[in-house]
Amino acid sequence: MDNSAAYAPRSGSGRTLHRFANPGRFLRLSGKVLPWLSALGLSLTLIGLGWGLFWAPADWQQGDAVRIMYIHVPSAMLASAGYVGLAICSVFSLVWRHPLADLAAAEIGPVGAAVTFICLTTGSLWGKPMWGAWWVWDARLTSVLVLFFLYLGHIALVRAFDSPERGARAGAILALVGAVDLPIIKFSVNWWNTLHQPATITLTGAPTMYVGMLWPLLFSSLGMMFGFVAIVVARTRAGVMERRIRGLLLARAQQEAGTMVDMVA
Amino acid sequence: MTHLPYILAAYGIAAIVSVWFSVDAWLRMGRARRRLAAIDPRGQR
DSSP states (O other): OOOHHHHSOOOHHHHHHHHTTOHHHHHHHHHHHHHHHHHHHHHHHHHHHHIIIIISOOBTTTBGGGGGHHHHHHHHHHHHHHHHHHHHHHHHHHHHOOHHHHHHHHHHHHHHHHHHHHHHHHHHHHHHHHHSOSOOOOHHHHHHHHHHHHHHHHHHHHHSSSSHHHHHHHHHHHHHHHTTHHHHHHHHHHHSOOSSOOOSSOSSSOOOSOHHHHHHHHHHHHHHHHHHHHHHHHHHHHHHHHHHHHHHHHHHHHHHHHHHHHHHO | OOOHHHHHHHHHHHHHHHHHHHHHHHHHHHHHHHHHHHHOGGGOO
């Protein structure tokens, strides 16, 4: 049987994807990009949050509580965007067996869960003075809580297997199934009567927000996005190096075991 | 009604979680780099 096709170089997008799957190339590239991502993330976040906290005007109705928005809205956007990243990595992992996609997905999980936690707690802290309740079983809040559990489930499932590959496959399937929650989060405020307000910023219309509040929100959103990517890249770099360490230690142990067997024989 | 405690709590929680994850990623990367350099000096990047 001719197996040459199986070993032939992949063409088109497959070859491009596998070019970036090389861990050595990823370490070199990410090493150059990471300081810039971190610096951008830190500086834009500090500018956005400082501006929002000290110089942006208070809301005529909500008063100073509106300043929680500069954390809550970026973390809500990142919670969903992080899950989109997780789902994309899962596709790469299941379809192309991209080795870096498994590692990236495993590292996106905890960071995504953390931003979803920030989104839920800051939302609760904003809800108490505005709605008079820490929590309501509203469609938007509940669907974001489901997203948080999906992240936790992904973290647990990836670590539940002795074989990292099997854990990654199971996690990828869960991530793809869970992606159905993303449109529910997005459109929950339109589909149902919710206590949570509808979107203020949309892709199709002009924002219904005072420009003096929009700019700090833009800065903090961009800063937190760069910070999120920087943390995921740093964790993935660590994951790549840890996998290499495990491989080297395993090869060394096998070599030593082989030498012992030879000596006994 | 003052909103200051809610605002401080929101910014405080966000700061603690962000700093925790940043420092953890930084330390983990440094630890992995040192271990890799000790095991395989050619693998140092």
